[in-house]
Amino acid sequence: MLAGCAPCQPYSMINTRKKQDDNRKTLLDEFRRIINGVKPHFVLMENVSRLNEENPYFSKFIDMLETNGYKYEYKVLNAKNFGVAQNRKRLFLIATKLKKVNLSFDNIKTKESIYLKDVIYNLEKIQHNQPSKADKLHRARRLDELNLKRIKATPLNGGLRTDWSEELKLACHKKKE
Numbered sequence: 001m002l003a004g005c006a007p008c009q010p011y012s013m014i015n016t017r018k019k020q021d022d023n024r025k026t027l028l029d030e031f032r033r034i035i036n037g038v039k040p041h042f043v044l045m046e047n048v049s050r051l052n053e054e055n056p057y058f059s060k061f062i063d064m065l066e067t068n069g070y071k072y073e074y075k076v077l078n079a080k081n082f083g084v085a086q087n088r089k090r091l092f093l094i095a096t097k098l099k100k101v102n103l104s105f106d107n108i109k110t111k112e113s114i115y116l117k118d119v120i121y122n123l124e125k126i127q128h129n130q131p132s133k134a135d136k137l138h139r140a141r142r143l144d145e146l147n148l149k150r151i152k153a154t155p156l157n158g159g160l161r162t163d164w165s166e167e168l169k170l171a172c173h174k175k176k177e
Contacts, residue, residue: 001042004031028057032064039068042096049076049089070095073103081110085119 028047035043043065053059065072072095079088094103124132129142143151146168153164161173 001044002035002038002040003044004034005046028061032061036064036068039097041098043070043072043094045074045091045093047091049091051091065095069097071103072096073105075105077105077108080113083111083114085114085116 031045045061051058053062062072072093074091074093076089076091079086079090092105094105096103123138124134126132126138126140128140128148130140132138150161150164150168153168154160155163161169166174
């Protein structure tokens with residue numbers, strides 16, 4: 001099995017306003033080249049949900065699979081349906097040259113959505129720059145005074161940087177006069 005993923009940034013929604021000649025887009029071509037040379041029995045790929053056959057790099061990838069006799073299936077799956085406390089949609093592609101293998105995402109067992117509070121509710125409260133006494137993986141990064149002020153200025157149960165006063169905002173988020 002060959003599993004891989006080209007960097008997702010050039011295909012993400014955030015990148016739609018940035019330079020269109022992002023060299024990382026060609027890394028999907030590199031994954032295609034490796035598959036074409038190695039010809040593994042199975043291929044697994046993961047990337048952003050908006051990558052599809054309208055994208056010329058993905059379309060060339062699909063064409064290579066078909067040319068090399070792979071059958072394939074791809075589907076956008078959401079991490080929240082698989083026990084992850086995050087609403088994160090990703091495209092998964094599976095492919096094989098083996099004729100008797102049934103490729104389908106339809107039989108995947110999903111789990112009930114969980115939320116971050118469900119995962120962290122029982123962690124002990126700690127201060128920034130302090131590790132937990134009970135769990136060495138539970139620690140809080142040291143925050144400088146400005147970031148502490150930002151946290152205190154953010155409304156409980158959610159808020160945005162637009163809730164902050166001008167002196168708390170990053171320079172790139174300040175209103176241009």
